[in-house]
Amino acid sequence: MVKITLKVNENKVEKEVADNTLLVSFIRENLNLTGTHVGCDTSQCGSCVVHVNGKSVKSCTMLAADANGADVTTIEGLEKEGKLHPVQESFKKHHGLQCGYCTPGMVMSSIDLLKTHKNPSDEEIRKGLEGNICRCTGYQNIVASVKGAIGKV
């Protein structure tokens, strides 16, 4: 067991976890933040993407212990005072989600993409989301959602 202290969605968290606990399991099981999803077991699908110190990370590839001292944001931490994050708002406006399962990871990846590319082309958006699989939308409206949030992140 290892004791970790970190910030999750701006709240300080102190917990003892088994050494082999994945960050995604810690978020879902220990913190009951079930918006972060598990869609595969090979770090391919991106349903579990969160931000660790402002960068998108597949939380199934990281141990909770390695997040000691980190600042973690999950999908639950984006809405501020009842107002959706501009990327969340854009996904709603452009019908960028259907079943909603890949959505949290897709939104978290999109935010990182828009932070690192201020004015991405369609091609850059499509390449940038290559690590997130969606089975419902055919990606077209996800691309539109990201484009719709350019300049707002």
Place this chain on the structure above:
Amino acid sequence: MASMIGSKVERKEDKKFLTGKGRYTADINLHNQLHAVFIRSPHARAKIKAIDTSKAKKAAGVVDVLTGKDMQDDKIGGLIAGWKIVSKDGTDMKCPAHPPLATDSVNYVGDHIALVVAETLQEAKDAADLVKVDYKVLKAVASTAEAMNSDVIHEGIEKNLCFDWELGDKVKTDEAFASADKVVEMDILNNRLVPNAMEPRASIGDYNPSSEELTLYTTSQNPHLSRLVMSAFNAVHPEHKFRVVAPDVGGGFGSKIYPYSEDVIMAWAAKRLQRPVKWVCERTESFLSDCHGRDHITNCSVALNNDGTVTGLKVDTIANLGGYASLFATVTPTYLYGPLVLGLYNIPTAYCNVKAVYTNTAPVDAYRGAGRPEATYLIERIMDKAAKELGMDRAEFRKKNFIRQFPHQQCLVHNIDSGDYDAHFDKALNLADYSGFEKRKAESAAKGKLRGIGFSTYIEACGIAPSAAVMSLGAGVGLWESAEIRFNPTGNISVFTGTHSHGQSHDTTFAQIVADKLGVPMENIELVHGDTDKGPFGMGTYGSRSLAVGGTAIAKACDKIVEKGKAVAANMLEAKADEIEFKDGEFIVPNTNKKKTIGEIAFACYLPGTYGEIKSPLPEGMEPGLKETAFYDPVNFSFPAGSHICEVEVDPTTGETKVDTYTCVDDFGNLINPMIVEGQIHGGLAQGIGQALYENAYYDETGQLVTASYMDYCMPRADNFPEFRIDYTCTPATSNPLGVKGCGEAGAIASPPAVMNAVVDAIGTEVTMPATAEKVWKALKEKSKSARKAA
């Protein structure tokens, strides 16, 4: 009030999903819950000699290890095939016993052997390693093509043949072929796919010993049917004390229509152990144990006149069912397939023979389109080949054979009520700039690239389904739909539907219908679905049926509300009920200023008396309350149709195919929410293009699934697609009052042949799906080798 029907309304369901508040089965944790892990067969075919659970049972945290013997002792029944197919010799289809946990044999890698139940998931996983199974491994039957000539998998089912079914007039079709100017023949392979909803399956059983109620939370497209099957056939629990809840479900695509072994087992285990039991599928486990799709081998031929008229069609298909016959497995390659092989062409005679075989692979069942993509693929591929052999333009050849009179009774099953195939085909040709193709081809050639164009036209039979028709064809249930409109006294509305939304946006689309019908704002309408304890019995979501059948049931329930409202309004306004007009949420006595809002009427219905100043008289003898139920059984299928055109560019040095443009013009009848319809098209296209270029479930000769993870099974990604060009034409359906036809499957049905016709056009030689870079490169090498030899 502006009409909501036809408006691009943003989705009501989005906020919860976007903020991480969706509640999927795996997100649910119950007090005192146990965790379950399956022991699955590592062999494709084996006899089980012994199962030793003694060590595992003693492991830390383990509560029990359950086997098929325990299920037998508790008299739990096996899984069923729900649609009886009769072979051409008049005998019924042959289905093996399908116990939820195997007892004496296993028939695919991933088949269920035992369940380890422990206090924590980790303890269950650790103990699973201690279960020892002694197998006698047998030679696997893994090939669809060879199944009929291989060892018999299930005792008594000769040639591994479930049924040998036929449709159409063989004699008349043989005559058409005998008198044809030309016959074109083709072998077609429809590759096996894994549906891959992003949410892996999960189930939680929860038994209440006090009330004797059993609840199953599960990833289902169809909770009422699951409960019915688990009560009536698996004998898990009586239906009236059994609740099945399908909360938010992360995609289905057909793979979550029916109860799986895991559902039966979680329900039974919770009852047996008197504690909640939770199972969540891992992705590789899901590759192994979810039902797969497609997997057909077909030989087909068309009879032609020299003028380009198609005079007959013959289809001979082997369809792989996998290790057992799953619930809708037998209808998928028969009635959802055979009648559709005609496409949207006026072909006077056809004969279709389907042999369904068992193999030692995961069961195959409905996957987006279910039968219709396989049918469309073969007719559209052979139409291309026929046009080329006749030396005709492929577009002209198609147009020459379109159905033009409606209603049209096909030579097989369907009576197509409406359509205008020239309209969407011409619009698509225009939108895709067909006339400019040669110029673009030359530009590609200048860059060293091979450009091809492919057409695909299709019809589907959706709005599944008229009960009388499907039950006469072997369905074990009718396929009507239910709805209930419950007006609450304060004027807002709960709408109950027997369909289930797992991405389809019912919360929004159905609310738009109710808003229009009753003149109530969208925000005052709440859709309730996915819980057998809440709404009336329904038949779930699949086959693009929810709007055409479920939406119509909702519209009909709204009509009943208005009917009652008119009687109440007439009484309150001292007018006659047949005088009252209802418009935009108000009951009006024409040519007067007398009116009541629907909210006032609802309130009156719940307060049928006088209280102070509030006076709410109901007509004498009328029951209080404002709640109406409607069950709708459609009079016919609906027939969406469309034309898709794909252009690809192939790099001959690598074999890589890039979809350069994709154009579709679809006729879905009336659209309720065009934004949502577009999303459905996009998703279907991605799955269909995925089938054509990337996806393949591959079993080796020993029956091991080689492609059992996202490392090996190529899921389409954002950078695999261009921006799709989408447009519509509209001939409203005449079979339902909304005039809607269904749009959920069209993209997956139409796109594989559009892409493959384009690839074959580009490279000038045949290649099977998926047309991966390696296969295309090899096909090009082979082609140039043969050309050199010929020279």
